[in-house]
Amino acid sequence: MTRVYNFSAGPAVLPEPVLERARDEMLEWNGTGMSVMEMTHRGKAFVSIAERAEQDLRDLMQVPDHYRVLFLQGGASAQFAAIPMNLLGERRRVDYVNTGAWSKKAIAEARKYAEVNVVASSEADHFTTIPPFETWQRDPQAAYLHYTPNETIGGLEFPWIPESSGMPLVADMSSTILSRPVDVSRFGLIYAGAQKNIGPAGLTVVIVRDDLIGHAMPQVPSVLDYRVQAEAGSMSNTPPTYAWYLAGLVFQWLKAQGGLEAMEQINRRKAQKLYNAIDNSAFYSNPVEPVSRSLMNVPFTLADPELDGIFLKEAEQAGLTNLKGHRSVGGMRASLYNAMPETGVDALVEFMADFEQRKA
C-alpha cells in the first residue's frame, strides 16, 4: 500500500492514525458486535460516541456553556440558507462581507430570504486583500454580520476577528476551524462543513449561541431549524452517524497532538515553509497580501502557465496529488489542513525547487 501526500481542498486528507483506528473498529465497535455504520442512532452505543465527540470538540475550542453544538447534514451550503432563515427574526436586512468565491455563494443564497447589504468587498483586488475594517459600511438594522474567515479558493484568511459591536457575528469556518485557537465568545454562530478540517463529507458542525435559537421563520425546514435540532440533540432525523464517529476520532487525535495551540504552531511552520519557497523564487508566485495569506490553502502560479500540466503530472508521479488550482483561479493550490504532515510540505517544497531548477 502506498499513501500519497494529498493536497486536496476537500474532501481532504485525514490523519492516518484515525483511519487505522476506524479500520480496526470497522467490523465491530467496542464489543457491540457491529460496525458504527450499522448502529441505531438512538442506542446507548452511538449516543456515547456522539456525546464524547461533542465534549471533545467543546474542550478543543473551549466552547462556552451557553452555546449549542449541532451535528447536521447539508454541508456549509445548507447553512447559507439556514442562517438567514433562523436568524432574520423580525428584521429584513443582513450584513455580508465579500472576500471571495464562498462569500459570494453565501450572499447569493441569503438574497433569497433577506435584503443583503455587502458591507465591503475586495473583488476589485481579485480577492487578494481583506477590506480594512474602517471602510465597512455597516447597517445598524442588520440582523447579523456574516464573513468568511478563510476563503478556500483564493487562499485569503482574516488575521483578525471583526468587532461586531453587539450584532451577532456569523462565520463560515469550513476551511479554518480547528487550525488554531479561536475565541468562540466573539461569535453568534460558527459553521463548517466537515470535509476540510474535521472529518469526512456529509457532516456539518454548527456552534450557535443560545439566544439566537428559536427565532426561525415558519417556512424553515425542520431539519434546518436550530431549535428543533438543539432540542433533539441533532437527532430530529437520522444524523450522519459514521461521519460523526470519524469526526470524534479526529477530535481525539487533535487532543493527543496537544490541542489547537499546538496545531497552530505546526500549521504556521508548514505554511511558512511553503510561502518562503514561493517568495524566494522568481518562478513561483502567490498574489495574496502577505498579512492575509491563508495557513490552510496556498494557491500559487508558475511563471509559465504552459508548464502547469507537466508540473501536475510530475508532482503526481512524486506522490504529491490534487495540486491543481480551482478552475476559477488556475495555477496550483496546496491545502495544508491539520492532517497534512509536515513531511508532505517538505516533499512539496523539495519537488518545487527541483522542478524550477530543471524547467526555469
Ligand SMILES: *Cc1c(COP(=O)(O)O)cnc(C)c1O
Ligand atoms: C467547501 C466550502 C463550502 C461548501 O461546503 P459544502 O459542504 O460543499 O456545502 C463553503 N464555504 C467554505 C469556506 C468552503 O471551504
